[in-house]
Structures are given as C-alpha cells and as structure tokens.
Amino acid sequence: MSTTSSTYTYASLLCAPEDLDDLLKWLNDHSQSSVLIEEGDPSRLVFVPPDTASAEWLLMESALISLGATAIDLQSARQEDWQEIWKEQGFKSFTVGERLRVVPSWEDPEDRPALETVRIDPQMAFGTGLHETTFRCLEQIVETAGQWPKEPRSILDFGSGTGILGVAALTIMKEATLIAIDNDPYAVEATRHNLRVNGMEDRGLVYGAFEEITPATPLPTFDMILANVTGGILCSTTPMLYEMLSPKGRMICSGVSKEETDTVARVLSGLSGRMRNVPGERYDTFVIDKGRSPS
Known part of the structure; x- marks a missing residue:
C-alpha cells in the first residue's frame, strides 16, 4: 500500500455497468483493500492499490483492464480528505x-428521539449503507431486534469494513458485545474508530484474523453472525462460521451477486437450520436461523 506520512494513493477505475460485478469480485478476491462502489453508467470503483511501482500493481492493472476497466487513474489524498470523497x-x-438511522460523523443529526443513531466515519473502508448489501443487512439487524425471541448478546461482524453493521447491532442491542474481523488494515482501524465515535470502544474488539483472538484455543460462540462479504468467501468460510453460531443463533449473509446465488444457496442449504433468501436488485441476502427446522 502506497503511503507517505498521512497521504495515501488510491486507484479509481471506470467500467460499464455490466462489468461491475466481475471487477468487484476480482478485487475482493485479489486485493486486501476495501472497495468503494459508485454504480452508474459508467460505474466507478475506488480502492487502495499495492505499491504502484511494483510488479504486483502492473499485473493487477493488466487484469482489471482485461475484465473491462476502461480507465484507471491514480490519485493522492490525505486521510482526512476521505470525508470529502465520501461526501x-x-x-x-x-x-x-422505524428504529435506526445512520448519520455521517460530519453531520449533526436531527432531533428524532424514536430513532437510534449510528454515526459513521468511513475513512478508507467499505460500508456506509449506500450499497444495497449493507442496507439489506441493516434491515435484517433491525428485524432481528424486533422479532427475535431473545436479544443477541454476542455478535461477530466478519468482514467488518467500516464496522457499520456491528456498531448498528450494538446500538440496538444494548447488552451485546462485538468481535469484528477484517483482513484489511484500513478496515480494522475504521471499525475501531467508529466504535470510539459511538462511545462503544469498551463493547467491541477488532482483529485482522481469527488467529489473533485466542491463539491455540477454541473460538468463542456468537448469538448473531454478520457476514457481508462475497459469495465465494461465504462458500469457503460458512462451515467454520456456522460452527461458531450458538445453538439458536442467527446468521445474516450478504454480498451475494445474482450469478452466485444458486451456488451459495446450495452451500447454505446443507446447514442445519432454517434458511431464507431476501432478494435484492443486484445482490441477495441470506438469513439462517440455527436450531429451527427448514420451512
């Protein structure tokens, strides 16, 4: 990652809407950076590249062009300037x-006592609620808080990005604690920062990998697991994640493109419990309730 003092190099690529999913999937599979998505015609993806003087970047740039990137620009910004980029x-x-609102950290929220407030400073990580996968997960968190027989007390946010999902869950579920995992160092810092912004630093721990939690000891179990990643990552990690779900827990999975839906559904249907698909416009979200018979 290209860094000088507090100045960061980021890459911005343009593509046709029909190439967006392939490019996003490739970046998620081959880059540790979170990806900012701006859908449109053309669509735009923004991410932090590896050292732009390295062979790794040259190979990455070539692969992105072959997948449909029509232009790739490198730009620099100070960390504090990312607020302007998100604006x-x-x-x-x-x-x-009717339960939750998300407010950028630079805005003063309106006085609406009926709504719980989550403040988010995205920095250089993914997850503001602008993308449909994040919003669908937020909807399911709100639904769980309103309908679940017993409020979750332990939460895992796998692929936390900005931490928006975990922070939202803690905001609604007052007695819960959080463990967040993300292999992107910028996301780890963003999640820790947003826990502090919301006064929750004593309720959440953030790691770059499971191995950092309790080396050589069993992993904890969770009443709720949030995984807004990709279909490919879900297929490879769901068996491990499901083992960490408590006997009557709920798992909310998103980031599944329409092309990945059937494959992910086959993997998830092999788990014990009740699964349902919440279809979106371009991505699907799955909810699995452990310990419940398939409907």
Whole structure:
C-alpha cells in the first residue's frame, strides 16, 4: 500500500455497468483493500492499490483492464480528505425502518428521539449503507431486534469494513458485545474508530484474523453472525462460521451477486437450520436461523 506520512494513493477505475460485478469480485478476491462502489453508467470503483511501482500493481492493472476497466487513474489524498470523497459519493443520513438511522460523523443529526443513531466515519473502508448489501443487512439487524425471541448478546461482524453493521447491532442491542474481523488494515482501524465515535470502544474488539483472538484455543460462540462479504468467501468460510453460531443463533449473509446465488444457496442449504433468501436488485441476502427446522 502506497503511503507517505498521512497521504495515501488510491486507484479509481471506470467500467460499464455490466462489468461491475466481475471487477468487484476480482478485487475482493485479489486485493486486501476495501472497495468503494459508485454504480452508474459508467460505474466507478475506488480502492487502495499495492505499491504502484511494483510488479504486483502492473499485473493487477493488466487484469482489471482485461475484465473491462476502461480507465484507471491514480490519485493522492490525505486521510482526512476521505470525508470529502465520501461526501462526493452522496453519503448522507438515512433511516432503516422505524428504529435506526445512520448519520455521517460530519453531520449533526436531527432531533428524532424514536430513532437510534449510528454515526459513521468511513475513512478508507467499505460500508456506509449506500450499497444495497449493507442496507439489506441493516434491515435484517433491525428485524432481528424486533422479532427475535431473545436479544443477541454476542455478535461477530466478519468482514467488518467500516464496522457499520456491528456498531448498528450494538446500538440496538444494548447488552451485546462485538468481535469484528477484517483482513484489511484500513478496515480494522475504521471499525475501531467508529466504535470510539459511538462511545462503544469498551463493547467491541477488532482483529485482522481469527488467529489473533485466542491463539491455540477454541473460538468463542456468537448469538448473531454478520457476514457481508462475497459469495465465494461465504462458500469457503460458512462451515467454520456456522460452527461458531450458538445453538439458536442467527446468521445474516450478504454480498451475494445474482450469478452466485444458486451456488451459495446450495452451500447454505446443507446447514442445519432454517434458511431464507431476501432478494435484492443486484445482490441477495441470506438469513439462517440455527436450531429451527427448514420451512
């Protein structure tokens, strides 16, 4: 990752809408950076590249062009300037149902006592609620808080990005604690930062890998697992994640493109419990309730 003092190099690529999913999947599979997505015609992806003087970057650039990137620009920004970048992307306050609202850290929220407030400073990580996968997960968190027989007390946010999902869950579920995992160092810092922004630093721990939690000892179990990643990652990690889900826990999975839906559904249907698909416009979200018979 290219860094000088507090200045970061980021890559911005343009592509046709029909190439967006392939490019995003490739970046998720081959880059440790979170990816900012701006859908449109053309669509735009923004991410932090490896050292731009390295062979790794040259190979990455060539692969992205072969997958449909029509232009790739390298730009520099100070970490504090990312707020302006997110403002340009249209990140502003929004509500999720009648229970929750998400507010950028630079905005003053309106006085609406009926709504719980989550404040988010994205920095250089993925997850503001602008993308449909994040929003669908937020909807399911709100639904769980309103309908689940017993409020979750332990939560895992796998692939936390900004930490928006874990922080939202802690905001609604007052007695819960959180473990967040992300292999992107910027996401780890963003999640820790957003826990502090919301006064929750004593309720959440953030790691870059499971091995950092309890080396050589069994992993903890969780009442709720949030995994907004990709279909490929879900297929490879779900068996491990499901073992960590408590006997009557709920797992919310998203980031599944329409092309991946059937494959992911086959993997998830092999788990014991009740699974349902919450279809979106371009991505699907799955909810699995452990300890419940398939409907």
